[in-house]
Amino acid sequence: MVEDTKIGGPSGKFPVTRWSAVLAARSEDPAERSRALEAIAAAYWKPIYKYIRIRWGKSNEDAKDLTQDFFATLFEKEYLHDFDPAKARLRTFLRICIDRFVANDAKAAKRLKRGGGAEHVALDFDGAEVELSTAQPLLSSSASVELVDDFIEKEFVRSLFGLAVEDLRKFCNSGGKQVHFQLFEIYDLESDGERPASYAELARKFKIAPTDVTNYLAFTRREFRRIALARLREMTTSDDEFRREARAMFGVDPE
Amino acid sequence: MNWLSDEAISRLQLASALPDLGGTRYRLVERVGSGGMGTVYLAEDSILRRRVALKIFDLPDEQGELRARLLREAHVLARLEHPGIVPVHDAGTLADGRVFYAMKFVQGERLDEHVKRLDALSDRLRVFQRICEAVAFAHARGILHRDLKPENIMVGPFGEVLVMDWGVAKILRDAPAANEQEPPQDMGLPRNTAPHADPLKTAHGTILGTPGYMAPEQARGEVDSLDERADIYSLGALLKFLSGSGEPVRTLEGSESAPKAVAAISATAMAKEPSSRYASVSDMAQDVSRYLDGLSVSAYPENVVERAARLAYRYRVAIGLVLAYLVVRTLLLLWFRR
Numbered sequence: 001m002v003e004d005t006k007i008g009g010p011s012g013k014f015p016v017t018r019w020s021a022v023l024a025a026r027s028e029d030p031a032e033r034s035r036a037l038e039a040i041a042a043a044y045w046k047p048i049y050k051y052i053r054i055r056w057g058k059s060n061e062d063a064k065d066l067t068q069d070f071f072a073t074l075f076e077k078e079y080l081h082d083f084d085p086a087k088a089r090l091r092t093f094l095r096i097c098i099d100r101f102v103a104n105d106a107k108a109a110k111r112l113k114r115g116g117g118a119e120h121v122a123l124d125f126d127g128a129e130v131e132l133s134t135a136q137p138l139l140s141s142s143a144s145v146e147l148v149d150d151f152i153e154k155e156f157v158r159s160l161f162g163l164a165v166e167d168l169r170k171f172c173n174s175g176g177k178q179v180h181f182q183l184f185e186i187y188d189l190e191s192d193g194e195r196p197a198s199y200a201e202l203a204r205k206f207k208i209a210p211t212d213v214t215n216y217l218a219f220t221r222r223e224f225r226r227i228a229l230a231r232l233r234e235m236t237t238s239d240d241e242f243r244r245e246a247r248a249m250f251g252v253d254p255e
Numbered sequence: 256m257n258w259l260s261d262e263a264i265s266r267l268q269l270a271s272a273l274p275d276l277g278g279t280r281y282r283l284v285e286r287v288g289s290g291g292m293g294t295v296y297l298a299e300d301s302i303l304r305r306r307v308a309l310k311i312f313d314l315p316d317e318q319g320e321l322r323a324r325l326l327r328e329a330h331v332l333a334r335l336e337h338p339g340i341v342p343v344h345d346a347g348t349l350a351d352g353r354v355f356y357a358m359k360f361v362q363g364e365r366l367d368e369h370v371k372r373l374d375a376l377s378d379r380l381r382v383f384q385r386i387c388e389a390v391a392f393a394h395a396r397g398i399l400h401r402d403l404k405p406e407n408i409m410v411g412p413f414g415e416v417l418v419m420d421w422g423v424a425k426i427l428r429d430a431p432a433a434n435e436q437e438p439p440q441d442m443g444l445p446r447n448t449a450p451h452a453d454p455l456k457t458a459h460g461t462i463l464g465t466p467g468y469m470a471p472e473q474a475r476g477e478v479d480s481l482d483e484r485a486d487i488y489s490l491g492a493l494l495k496f497l498s499g500s501g502e503p504v505r506t507l508e509g510s511e512s513a514p515k516a517v518a519a520i521s522a523t524a525m526a527k528e529p530s531s532r533y534a535s536v537s538d539m540a541q542d543v544s545r546y547l548d549g550l551s552v553s554a555y556p557e558n559v560v561e562r563a564a565r566l567a568y569r570y571r572v573a574i575g576l577v578l579a580y581l582v583v584r585t586l587l588l589l590w591f592r593r
Contacts, residue, residue, distance in 0.1 A: 127258075130258070131258045154261075154264075157264060157268075158258075158259050158264055161259055161264055161267055162258070162259055165259070188263065188266050188267060188270060189259065189263045189266075189267075190263070191260050191262050191263070215277075218275060218277050218350075221270045221271065221275070222275050222350060222351045224267065224270075224271065225270075225271040225351060226351070226352070228267075228271065243313070246313065247289075247313055249268070250268050250271050250272040250313070
């Protein structure tokens with residue numbers, strides 16, 4: 001049996017907080033607000049950037065500016081104060097905000113003027129462009145609201161899972177569990193054509209017992225789930241909203 | 256960060272959604288269904304080599320609130336050893352932080368589905384009587400269900416009726432009866448339930464229950480004052496559903512609408528004021544039983560015509576025989592006189 005309880009604190013688990021970036025964005029403390037901006041932008045910038053590129057047909061340069069400015073305005077104008085999880089999901093709220101933001105030509109024209117003083121976060125737009133070219137999403141500029149929401153939902157899950165995978169990589173590396181992460185990466189993240197057919201094949205490749213493969217994968221999946229939920233928790237404002245979102249994210253909606 | 260393909264996301268979603276049963280005696284077979292808070296899986300108990308149902312909350316329980324709630328439900332079930340209530344075998348926490356309990360795997364269908372195959376009101380009322388028996392037993396053990404509805408009743412392949420989902424049950428009396436066995440300590444089950452931990456009321460003040468089946472006082476959030484009559488209200492709504500409001504029914508009298516007596520039983524149980532309802536589930540079940548036997552019911556005072564019609568229906572065979580005898584006798588007399 002593999003001992004998995006020596007890293008990441010006394011329980012060997014990824015540390016989980018109950019901090020909500022959405023609530024922190026309403027804080028009076030600038031440092032707290034800045035931290036909230038980073039967390040929300042990290043999870044949502046890619047879906048929003050891709051949405052602006054496809055739905056609004058903007059060039060990559062315009063989409064970059066609009067994405068940066070949108071997040072700056074979101075906090076500057078305190079849009080999140082109006083967010084009510086009982087009325088809409090956060091991504092629906094953000095989609096409505098971005099539609100208004102992009103559609104408002106007057107504000108768009110002022111973009112450059114305002115951009116100088118606004119707080120921006122570093123975003124990897126080149127990476128997002130590569131993603132757009134790798135897999136063209138099924139969304140056109142004339143798509144229905146339902147399709148648009150599905151697209152943003154899917155891209156949000158992709159973004160959040162991507163962040164969770166990165167967190168997991170760092171967590172495993174810091175605990176000397178590189179093999180755990182490599183197994184997870186090969187078996188769960190690679191596409192079918194590239195992944196080994198069986199645990200036995202993986203065991204041979206890494207020179208470990210097949211039962212270790214089972215245990216290592218169980219560990220990384222468990223921690224991935226924990227990390228992804230911690231990331232999701234940051235994007236929600238209450239336990240009920242968190243549970244609803246988590247069930248949707250993992251595809252376990254009530255029948 | 257590498258881009259995650261749709262395929263990888265689906266795989267991660269599946270791997271994250273499935274419970275981590277490593278280190279337990281259970282092996283996952285398949286997902287059975289989901290409810291408000293958790294998912295039920297079919298699993299195999301590798302030690303006893305039998306199939307069990309695992310009810311597992313979907314999310315890890317950071318504050319222990321869900322654990323307390325699920326284990327509380329397990330505790331409630333452990334107190335209720337009755338053929339109409341699904342028995343609980345085990346409870347605990349999985350390696351991924353999700354809490355679970357194992358119970359008997361019930362093969363069958365929910366009442367709202369099963370009722371479609373029961374045309375006759377009498378058959379439906381017999382199912383209702385079984386539900387009443389289980390609820391009356393729970394009341395005798397000091398436990399209210401508080402979420403009785405067709406979706407929470409299972410009917411097995413041999414006609415066994417099981418009342419499910421005791422997640423928002425209320426323990427009226429903590430002290431068990433003298434002959435009742437306490438759950439073992441090592442299950443980690445809470446022995447007492449503090450009033451503030453009432454599962455009916457969420458942290459945000461939302462009242463759990465089902466509109467249409469929930470007693471008015473429960474909907475108003477009068478959690479502390481609820482008693483057996485809240486369940487009686489729900490049973491009244493269930494009876495209304497069974498007697499035709501849910502699925503069309505064929506009554507004893509051959510009509511397709513609920514007989515007045517049955518409607519009256521339902522209406523009495525669903526009275527706005529708890530004091531106007533039946534005092535106990537047994538009283539209600541007795542009225543249903545009397546209706547099935549062709550007797551008058553306490554909830555519906557008959558007039559002379561209705562009483563005569565009911566008696567005529569009840570003794571229809573005897574009356575038919577007497578009438579046939581009289582007709583034959585009259586015909587014979589007329590024949591011989593001619």
